[in-house]
Amino acid sequence: MMMSAFAGQVHAQATSGGEGGTGASTSPISTVTVTGIRSGIEAAISVKRNSSSIVEAISAEDIGKLPDTTVAESIARLPGVTAQRSRGNGRASDVSVRGLSPSFNGTLLNGREMASTGNARSPEFDLFPAELMGGVVIYKTPDASVIGQGLAATIDLKTVQPLDFSKRVLAASYKKSRIGVRSKGEEGDGKRYTFSYIDQFADRTIGIALGLTKYDETGGEQRKFDAWGGYTERLPYNGQNVLVPGGFTADTEVASEKRDGAFASLQFRPNKNFRSTVDLFYSAGERGLKKTGLEGAIGGNTSGQYDPAGVLQNVVVQNGVATSGTLTNYKGVVRNHIEASDDDLKTVGWKNELKLGDWSTTADLTWSKATKLSSRYETTAGLPGNATSLDTISWTGFNGGNFTDVVYKTGLNYADRGVARLTDVNGWSGGVTSPQAGYLAQPYVEDELKAIRLNAKRSLDWGHVSGVQFGYNFTEREKSRTGEEGRLVIKGGDPFGAVPVPGSATATAGTTGLQVVSWNPLGSLGSVYDLAEKVDADILAKFWDVKEKVHTLYAMGELDGNLFGIDYRGNFGSQFVHSDQTGGGYTVSRGNCTGNTAATCPSERTEGSTDYWDVLPSLNLSFDLKNDQLLRVGVAKVLSRANLDDLRGSRDFSVNNSVANPILNGSGGNPELKPFKAKSFDLSYEKYFGKKGYVSVAGFYKKLDTYILRVPRAFDFAPYITATTPLPTTGQFAGSTQGLLTQPVNGDGGSLRGYELALNIPLDLVTPYLDGFGILANHSDTRSKITLPAFGFANVQSPATTIPLPGLSRKVSNLRLYYEKNGFQIAAAARKRSDFLGQVSDFQDNQQLTFIKGETIVDFQVSYEFQKGYLKGLSLFAQAQNWNNAPYQEFTESSDSVTRRIEYGRTYQFGASYKF
Template sequence: MLLFKPSLLTLALAAAGASISAYAADDVQTTETAEENIEVIQVTGIRRSLQESQSLKMSSSSIVEAISAEDIGKLPDVSIAESLARLPGIAAQRLDGRANVISIRGLGPDFTTATLNGREQASVNDNRGVEFDQYPSELLNRVVVYKTPDASVMAQAIGGTVDMQTISPLTHGEQTFAMSLRGEMNDLGSLNSGSEDTGYRGSISYIDQFADDTIGIALGYARMMSPNQEERWQAWGYPENAEGDSVLGGAKPFVRSSELERDGVLAVFEYAPNEQFTSVVDIYYTKFTDDQRLRGIEIPAAWGSNGGVSALTTENGLVTQGTINGAEVVVRNDVNKRDADSLSIGWNNKYTINDNWRVEADIAMSKADRTDIGMESYSGTGRGTGVGAVDDLGFAYNGDGGYDFTHNLDYADPNVIKLGDPLGWGSPLGPNTQDGFINKPEIEDELNSFRLSAEYIFDEGAVRSVEFGVNRTNRDKSKLDKGYYLTLAGYDGSDNYLETVPDQFLLSPTSLDFFGMGDVLSYDSLAFYNAGGYTETDVADVDLSRATNSWAISEEVSTVFVKANLESELMGFPLTGNVGLQAVHTDQSSDGTVATVEDGNVVLTPRTAGDSYVEWLPSMNLGFEVADGQMVRFAAARTLTRARMDKMNANVNFSYNENPNDGVNWSGGAGNPELRPWLARQYDISYENYFSDQGYFSLAVFYKDLENYVYDQQSAFDFSTILPQGPDDNPIGLVSQPQNGQGGYVQGIEASLSLDFGLFADQLEGFGTILSGSYNDSEVKETSDSAATTLPGLSEKTFNATVYYENAGFEARISSRYRSDFLGEVTAISLTRVNVNVKAETVVDAQIGYDFTESGIDALYGLSVQFQVNNLTNEPFTSYTGEDARHVRDYQNYGRNFMLGANYKF
């Protein structure tokens, strides 16, 4: 058997210019020998990335997975989330065609924590989950996923911790200038008037050292203008008809064109005047804008069609063909726009007092802001139902992405389709006066932290060292959720007032041929709105639930920790690892409102509530080297993940019933500012066999015993605590609110293999493969008699496969990732988030390139070119309602993205 050679891995790590985060700093050993021989082995491209990732996995005291950059500014995939989704036990959910959030070991984004250089990050998300497409991959050096925590990890979570790491300029050790530029094209073309199907992404990085290598800097800038096109079919639902068959309730198909613009800036300043002291300041900033134009048509069927549906054909309980009689449709011209900014600043200082004592101080700030605009603009043939021209629409199930239609009206004719409220969806200024709607939510999130720690190193004994310290984190996050009904500014109060789209806002018609509806009227609805085309009515003035959508959460978390690092022998086997304990004190509070209706108006009263608690989190990681290059690891820990912030708000809305049947006068809905975190006891065992410097096999089994879970439950509530004078009758009522309830378990098994085919024959030199798979299972019940709760983000099966070739400058790679059905979180009406069933998918990416450094042409040294195809097989994203996968809720066809570009480094 070929045995693992530690010197080669250490050499690869040093050659990559690695900067290890606080998590792994004590686990990776560097030697003068490796430094002296750094030019003996030339490792480049994919293989260098694999070697460094393997060395990180091998040398860590925890069970980890890692991704390393092939070169400066060159991670393996276009986005961090796509790279993470190739790791064992990790799956990504796509948003608008790009990987956005991840699940680790079957636990969704709510159970995952993201850090940058070991520091927890604020999020533009409504909750805590980080949206990884906010982080340009060009500015990151590596990503490490910690599946088991230790006591020094301040931002641990039940699912796992994703640590994104920037480069250390002093460890890199040489002056480097790198740039990249690539063009991008989507093969669906420009689906909407004025949209683009081409874009670009580029980056530039500079690393240098000064003053006898005591000062180092790393500067980087990345910019992306990425097009995205989508053909999308949505259904209202599938009610049962009189015969008990499921029939289409209605549909909302459309095409979406978006332009994603992102700018990222990185700056790292490192100062090491001597071997005892190191000070590092790192700054990471991104600005993210996503401008989406959506044009389509909304079609009532079994729900809302005046003439009903007829001439039905049924197959296995589903109506697959028929006619919608007298259909009144709504032509939609919508806009979704997001502006988001993220800023992270950290300052880390390490000082070695003597051979036994080290101290460290770290201070950091992470801030994120987001502003959304979600606008809907309606047009049709009349104001309200039973007024305008109607159409008889044929529909037929296409077996994949919903239904295909036939039609008779010309939906692109501005003399037929006019601005108004065709279906009477709202009455802010009288009957049928909702001509559109606009949502304007805003998110602000700020997280400040300070950590002070020390390490005492023993001269001898089984305990190599003891670390201890304190960490304080303050977090403030708020959401201001504003929404407005839109009514045409020229509306005169007449029953059938419609308005022809002004010529200056008209655009070329949009084709909906992908499901048979031909062209539809297109106009710049946002420009019409900005020009004063609509008047606004605040939804919060008339809607109780909307009045309590805004909230503010504050958390103060103080952590005291101690960890003993072990290095000994047990029964003749070398033993490394750690045992430790955290004491975590949390003080949480929320500012919200109490909302009720008086004389037809919503009345708001401020409310503040919260709680404080202490949790004890022990942890243990043990690694046994059972043979050369073979490691068996055991890990056990108690972990916590803090509750969703939108569940922790202090809002209450309620109503009073004078004559209740159950004797309860007061009822309503509320958040829960006293909500406790999810807690779990987790156990892991893994076997890792490193049989070469670029090859390993690992097998891991895990079990997470969830102590609790959060359910929406009805509970008794004392209304005298929120009403100024208290109720005259019984103050105890019922509210529906999230509560900590009974838990359950998540368990699974993972396997991965990295193999260099050159081990078997010289003719296969340069070929290799990376394979991984996992199986997850869970059972979480509200009560012992209730049905099991489906965990968001849990796919029972995931598989990843990459085959690559790299030799003499040529590089080729094809990668495939599969995840089975899962419960995903998507955007619903009014930009709210809901859980839906997502269909299994297999996403395939491919790339090919050449590095001219290997060509022998001096003038081209440092230049490489690359061609990539994302979503090679054009895999759609499909969600469905209920258990029948034919009940397609949402079918999204993104097309393929092609990229051609070059990288240059000197």
């Protein structure tokens, strides 16, 4: 109300015509061109205000310039939206909307569905350089014409269209980064290059837009220490058993990424009745996470064939604790692991728009393909298995529980390539008969999507119905996950084989300060190692393929009328969706496996399929309350399809003898799985101040009719039983093929509700003394009555039997303050979210859930654009991200029991851009 009053005063002053109050002016009309931060804000406000649905939007402040470095960071500043940071590099990656996990979003590029490189349907946001995006629209309420919509939201990424520009534009930028500043390790660095070209030809009948970006970044060091969950042992010393550290893993991690991105748009508009547009998008990248460190048992952990028990020496004992001491027969293992991936995304769209009399028709073709080859190299260096002269390890400062404060010292120098050689150090895979000098997993994901969309619409004058459109969309998708996996063995066939570590580099092992040999094992297969490929139940269960065909018919009416004296506009309609899906994979009986090869672990290819219909009605109304006030209402039935790996046909099973009544237990996917489904209701009040700003209050409620759960259900394994398959031999299930299969199933849903507050205004609306200043602020509070069974997620360590909704932070807040005037742009921003259940990738490339602590991240940016002279169009800028060095923290039972803490440090970016 206060802001409305201020805005009214401003409006009155603007229309009074000066002191004479005549309402007329003889002054010449001048054109004010808004650029920079305010340009992006005003463009986004225009999208939000003019939409018939409830949407949020961001627009580029200039060509190739979204408000943040990544698309995910920009989206995460919108009301009700938040992002999860990546474990590896600390960047915002996965986006949650209204408390629902990222897989509940539909993600589009220029209105088209895309292929993806992960298990989810939508591509990762890291694949989209922010410099190539012209804007983003988030549909919180869908309409019938939005294809590929999600249950939480539909996120449409937009590239620029050349004929929307009035003249030629060229822009280029360069950015230099310092990464990991104040992270307690060595800093990383990076470079980013961007070029954009937009032009029009042949009397503006042909337009072309081209964007190129390239970056190469190496992150700062992350020094970590893991006491194996606080593991301790009691070892004999002078007639008593004393408490000693059980062992540790200490790593220094460095993330890296290279990416090339490009988009092109070619438009042909020979007349006002026809326009043809071809959009191309390409993104290819290499990512790596290098882990260099030292690990080894100190206590009685002798699980390896070549890891003998040690003897304590020179121990100082206090209250039964060995506060310092030395252990003999120590076998330190130098780790040089790398998790790398090469990904590739190509998308082509061809849209033709033709006006035939009163009808406007559209035909849109899409082809999209994504591939990702991952490599998880784990290599070990140290003393070979047949070494007779072993090492010692000493420690000081141990009190029984302060694991991260203990100081360690080894007798041997593991930075010496004569000491630490590539070999099977401890015989973890079984020793001489099964040597393992490392491990390699190379999963390969390929996803191809084809689609055609036909649409027709026209204006009408049927009472309150002002227009109608209807159409058809067909999408065909094929996705598979294959690969190879197995033990790395030193070439030559000697199980005790040991070779020098290539190169001369060394590194610090995590927080210990100990130096170890360092090298990059990528490409070492064939030169250093041979692969002893494994094919067992765990590996085969991760191989799958899914095929989908989705037909969507839709019809929508446009509304424009008056109800009880209030003007309104909107739309109503429905989608009629037929889905046909097939999931394939492998079924393995673990009891039949006598080894880990194809011959010793026989499998059977299996498939399952189903088809079904869904009807998705929707209604959006926007009431004009006058004085730039809108009241919006949205009602819809929405769905989100299951992650593609949940549809796999793979399953494996064995006898569970750990229970009173032994029974067959198995796990796998479910090709007959139906989507998540919900009914949604949205209400939003918006007050605009011209095109400069707005305030809004929104509430929403989602009633989930079905939710996909991982639960055990009764299952008859008879079709997969052979003569050699072991069955229970005792108890009530003795000899029975009946058992329990844990797989994704459609269960009952729950409810989700919340509210959102948003403020986006330039402060000169309050007083002219604050001209140039502005504020963007929003807050959301979301609550859920949905709980999931904890046992369905292996990574969640909690005594409770249920867990909360993944992705849900109850409270999310954002604040951005800016100043822009006379070429200067200064902005400070903070985004905050409360604790939530996040999704991460484990060491076996499986997606797992883990609790993540809430965080507040503060960013700054400043720039200056030359306004005239020879340097006009040149901008210099500097940015600081994660200024407050907010740590990434995972926990188990409570937020006080942190199990993983990473300090990424600050990222500084400096650069220049030039537009002409």
